[in-house]
Amino acid sequence: MRWRTVWLFVLLCLGVGAGTAFAEHTVTLLNVSYDPTRELYQDYNAAFAKHWKETTGTTVTVNQSHGGSGKQARAVIDGLEADVVTLALAYDIEAIHEKAQLLPKNWQARLPHNSAPYTSTIVFLVRQGNPKQIRDWDDLIRPGVSVITPNPKTSGGARWNYLAAWGYALKQGGDEAKAKAFIGQLFKHVPVLDSGARGSLTTFIERGIGDVLLAWEHEALLASRELGPGRFEIVAPSASILAEPPVALIDRVVDRRGTRAVAQAYLEYLYSEQGQEIAAKHYYRPRLRAVIARYAQQFPQITLFTLEELFGTWQQAHATHFKDGGIFDQIYQPGR
Amino acid sequence: MGLSGFFRRRRSVLPGFGLTLGLTLLYLSLIVLIPLSATFLKASTAGWSAFWHTVTEPRALASYRVTFGAAFIGALVNALMGLVVAWVLVRYHFPGRRMLDALVDLPFALPTAVAGITLTTLLSAHGWIGRYLEPLGIKAAFSPLGIVIALTFIGLPFVVRTVQPVLQALDPELEEGAASLGAGRWQTFRRVIAPELWPALLTGFALAFARAVGEYGSVVFISGNMPMRTEITPLLIITKLEQYDYAGATAIGVVMLVISFAMLLSINMLHWWSGKRYA
Amino acid sequence: MRESRLSEPPAVRRFLIAVAVLFLALFLLMPLAAVFTEALRKGVGAYLAALWEPDARAAIRLTLLTAAIAVPLNVVFGLVAAWAIGKFDFPGKHLLITLIDLPFSVSPVVSGLIYVLLFGLQGWFGPWLAAHHVKIIFAVPGIILATIFVTVPFVARELIPLMQAQGTEDEEAARVLGAGGWQMFWRVTLPNVKWGLLYGVMLCNARAMGEFGAVSVVSGHIRGQTTTLPLHIEILYNEYHAAAAFAVASLLACLALVTLAAKTLVEWKTSQSLREPAHEH
Numbered sequence A: 001m002r003w004r005t006v007w008l009f010v011l012l013c014l015g016v017g018a019g020t021a022f023a024e025h026t027v028t029l030l031n032v033s034y035d036p037t038r039e040l041y042q043d044y045n046a047a048f049a050k051h052w053k054e055t056t057g058t059t060v061t062v063n064q065s066h067g068g069s070g071k072q073a074r075a076v077i078d079g080l081e082a083d084v085v086t087l088a089l090a091y092d093i094e095a096i097h098e099k100a101q102l103l104p105k106n107w108q109a110r111l112p113h114n115s116a117p118y119t120s121t122i123v124f125l126v127r128q129g130n131p132k133q134i135r136d137w138d139d140l141i142r143p144g145v146s147v148i149t150p151n152p153k154t155s156g157g158a159r160w161n162y163l164a165a166w167g168y169a170l171k172q173g174g175d176e177a178k179a180k181a182f183i184g185q186l187f188k189h190v191p192v193l194d195s196g197a198r199g200s201l202t203t204f205i206e207r208g209i210g211d212v213l214l215a216w217e218h219e220a221l222l223a224s225r226e227l228g229p230g231r232f233e234i235v236a237p238s239a240s241i242l243a244e245p246p247v248a249l250i251d252r253v254v255d256r257r258g259t260r261a262v263a264q265a266y267l268e269y270l271y272s273e274q275g276q277e278i279a280a281k282h283y284y285r286p287r288l289r290a291v292i293a294r295y296a297q298q299f300p301q302i303t304l305f306t307l308e309e310l311f312g313t314w315q316q317a318h319a320t321h322f323k324d325g326g327i328f329d330q331i332y333q334p335g336r
Numbered sequence B: 001m002g003l004s005g006f007f008r009r010r011r012s013v014l015p016g017f018g019l020t021l022g023l024t025l026l027y028l029s030l031i032v033l034i035p036l037s038a039t040f041l042k043a044s045t046a047g048w049s050a051f052w053h054t055v056t057e058p059r060a061l062a063s064y065r066v067t068f069g070a071a072f073i074g075a076l077v078n079a080l081m082g083l084v085v086a087w088v089l090v091r092y093h094f095p096g097r098r099m100l101d102a103l104v105d106l107p108f109a110l111p112t113a114v115a116g117i118t119l120t121t122l123l124s125a126h127g128w129i130g131r132y133l134e135p136l137g138i139k140a141a142f143s144p145l146g147i148v149i150a151l152t153f154i155g156l157p158f159v160v161r162t163v164q165p166v167l168q169a170l171d172p173e174l175e176e177g178a179a180s181l182g183a184g185r186w187q188t189f190r191r192v193i194a195p196e197l198w199p200a201l202l203t204g205f206a207l208a209f210a211r212a213v214g215e216y217g218s219v220v221f222i223s224g225n226m227p228m229r230t231e232i233t234p235l236l237i238i239t240k241l242e243q244y245d246y247a248g249a250t251a252i253g254v255v256m257l258v259i260s261f262a263m264l265l266s267i268n269m270l271h272w273w274s275g276k277r278y279a
Numbered sequence C: 001m002r003e004s005r006l007s008e009p010p011a012v013r014r015f016l017i018a019v020a021v022l023f024l025a026l027f028l029l030m031p032l033a034a035v036f037t038e039a040l041r042k043g044v045g046a047y048l049a050a051l052w053e054p055d056a057r058a059a060i061r062l063t064l065l066t067a068a069i070a071v072p073l074n075v076v077f078g079l080v081a082a083w084a085i086g087k088f089d090f091p092g093k094h095l096l097i098t099l100i101d102l103p104f105s106v107s108p109v110v111s112g113l114i115y116v117l118l119f120g121l122q123g124w125f126g127p128w129l130a131a132h133h134v135k136i137i138f139a140v141p142g143i144i145l146a147t148i149f150v151t152v153p154f155v156a157r158e159l160i161p162l163m164q165a166q167g168t169e170d171e172e173a174a175r176v177l178g179a180g181g182w183q184m185f186w187r188v189t190l191p192n193v194k195w196g197l198l199y200g201v202m203l204c205n206a207r208a209m210g211e212f213g214a215v216s217v218v219s220g221h222i223r224g225q226t227t228t229l230p231l232h233i234e235i236l237y238n239e240y241h242a243a244a245a246f247a248v249a250s251l252l253a254c255l256a257l258v259t260l261a262a263k264t265l266v267e268w269k270t271s272q273s274l275r276e277p278a279h280e281h
Helices: A002-021 A035-056 A069-077 A090-100 A105-109 A137-141 A156-171 A176-188 A197-205 A217-227 A251-257 A260-269 A273-281 A289-294 A307-311 A314-322 A327-332 B002-007 B017-044 B048-056 B058-091 B097-103 B112-123 B130-136 B144-169 B172-180 B185-214 B233-242 B246-278 C002-006 C010-039 C043-052 C054-087 C093-105 C108-119 C126-131 C140-166 C169-176 C181-210 C213-219 C229-238 C242-275
Strands: A027-034 A060-067 A084-086 A118-127 A212-216 A232-235 A239-243 A247-249 A303-305
Touching: A027 A035, A027 A069, A027 A260, A035 A060, A035 A197, A035 A217, A035 A260, A035 A273, A060 A069, A060 A260, A069 A084, A069 A090, A069 A156, A069 B233, A084 A260, A090 A105, A090 A314, A105 A247, A118 A156, A118 A217, A118 A273, A137 A156, A137 A176, A156 A176, A156 A197, A156 A212, A156 A239, A156 A307, A156 A314, A176 A327, A197 A212, A197 A217, A212 A217, A217 A232, A247 A260, A251 A260, A273 A289, A307 A314, A314 A327, B017 B048, B017 B246, B017 C054, B017 C093, B017 C108, B017 C140, B048 B058, B048 B246, B058 B097, B058 B144, B058 B185, B058 B233, B058 B246, B058 C010, B097 C010, B097 C242, B112 B130, B112 B144, B112 C010, B112 C229, B112 C242, B144 B185, B144 C010, B172 B185, B185 B246, B185 C093, B185 C108, B233 B246, B233 C108, B246 C093, B246 C108, C010 C242, C043 C054, C043 C242, C054 C093, C054 C140, C054 C181, C054 C229, C054 C242, C093 C140, C108 C140, C108 C213, C140 C181, C140 C213, C169 C181, C181 C229, C181 C242, C213 C229, C229 C242
Parallel strands: A027 A060, A027 A084, A239 A303
Antiparallel strands: A084 A247, A118 A212, A118 A232, A118 A239
């Protein structure tokens, strides 16, 4: 008798599962993105759905997948059916082209501003009152200062942190050897290398570890204004890197699913005034002048250098710094 | 006994040997063997020298030390404490015994990520436990100690659950006999009880160790992931994947797989061997 | 006098109990308490809301579905394998047992990866599957496959020693008395192992619902579609909804507790049934 109940339960579960899996009458898009963009795209998807309904009359549902930028790119390469990807680095989208040819080589030229509708930079988050008096990159390697950053090997955001520090050292008139020494010093001050940017933020905020967190500007703003108001403040270094998180259409997927038009519109709407406004609201630096002016108060003045001017391409930067045996690995080799 | 005993195939009146063995092999092949062979093939795509280079680079070697070392210590702690826990749960009666007994399986059911986050919350400098350790100069989270604690947590049920049934089944006459011959309690334990428990303890140790070696979810939160110091091997696999280096990732996976397999096989053989000896 | 020789001195006994209780309290009770404290930090209302939210319900459904497929398959496998291994002698038996054990020790990272290597777009069968519009990876089938892999050993591992210990006398007697194969199985073998079987099912089920690492690799993390409970917990945690994350985690911890309670009941019943003369050896 008991077995019959068990089987009934099994059948019931199967039925429920099957019934809910396929019940869609609208256009759906899948946006595969990286970790910190969750709140941004939650808002943006709602706005775009409304806009699309108004202009075309069809209902669009945008599904989200979030994770580490590299992991997400790998999932797309291995067959996750993303209509659009919105990742942390061009390197990861480049990999989708190289490893799986799911989009053409010129993908980055297909949308304005190198396909990066919003930008960000790397800033410092310190505890209220800035007890260690941290003002600029040089202060990070003072004795007794403990720095929190995720692991550049596993986190896209951490690579921006690393490159920002390296770029600063170069900009100070240093050569490669000096920059390497600076980076080596810096990572000696890092007690924990979390696997992702969100993990680092938790370590810094919830666990109370470290004096300064190297973070995306939008994460730092989010943390200081919403997660722990009055507990943290942002320090803008004298120079930092212009981080350009790119977006792209996955041609092979949209052509198979017949969603090219709506996917294209989805990405283009990011550049519209409404899209830019939403990005700015979530503390990403907008591209559109009108919106920049409106949110000028929010973003500190920082001299920004680009990846291209200091490192060439992402491929080159990756090969020198983050590959196995690259400069980041050398920092941790014994006897150096 | 020996080899002839091993190969003796008892003629049985029971049906279904061919069918069940066939089905077992089929299912194992489909679910375990074929998928696992994919890792071997992928690892071999890079060639032998690249394979060797990948699995013997200093960072990989350091991660083996951390992973296998922490897993070994964790399993050792589990063997010792698991023995005490199993002993207490079987032999003594005290209030709350049943509840403790039931709790032992908790690490199986809690998602490892939750375990990791929870342990980190408890052990970090401001946590319930960490705040008392910090003044003593003990750093529990983000240190090798944290890894050991996490691995002890996830391997805990294995030793308790393998030793418990043996203790329960232990013939009381043996102990009575030893006692009547004038043996002290400690002597009885060492000479009579310990040899009976030994194989089960070893099995529990091996399972806890094997499980700990592969663990990722809970450790990654608590270890701090410092290269050369607290970086575990599964994390190294992830960093390889992050560079789209599937061959390198599977190469390290293969090394872990082979070691675990050798461990488990030798323990199963030992079990069989000790079973033969005591039978 | 004899009594004291058969047990330890009271001081030793109390010491051992204290050590065991302290150890379990530190390693099991504290984490459990921490999960519930964090879960209820924002109050009971927020706790229930976190469980009733659509994405959470989708995750619960997917988790139940996964367990409902993975567990019965592994139960059948466990019974079949335990019959072959427990009741017969053949060369290579230890190799076979070790192979069954293997998924215990494969790193979850690798157990997810193997299915990507097989069914991923760049994998062995990927192009064929894509051409025929069959989705395995980053869809429900992949999640179920990975779960099956991780939980293969539980039922078999539980039943093999039991069937070995019980020997073959009961079944042989049934055969001699003229029972057919199925009849013997339903009437003799299954009743003999039923409690061990249930114990295995419960552990298997708990692990199937709680698996994170392997599933995380093959899921694709599409909110509300391919997220199981453990993945949903991770998402919530990453979105700074720590209380909600722990609320959902407490659901799994509750599952653990229910499983454990059921298991205690099973063990109690087993010990009862062992006292019946019919099952004495």
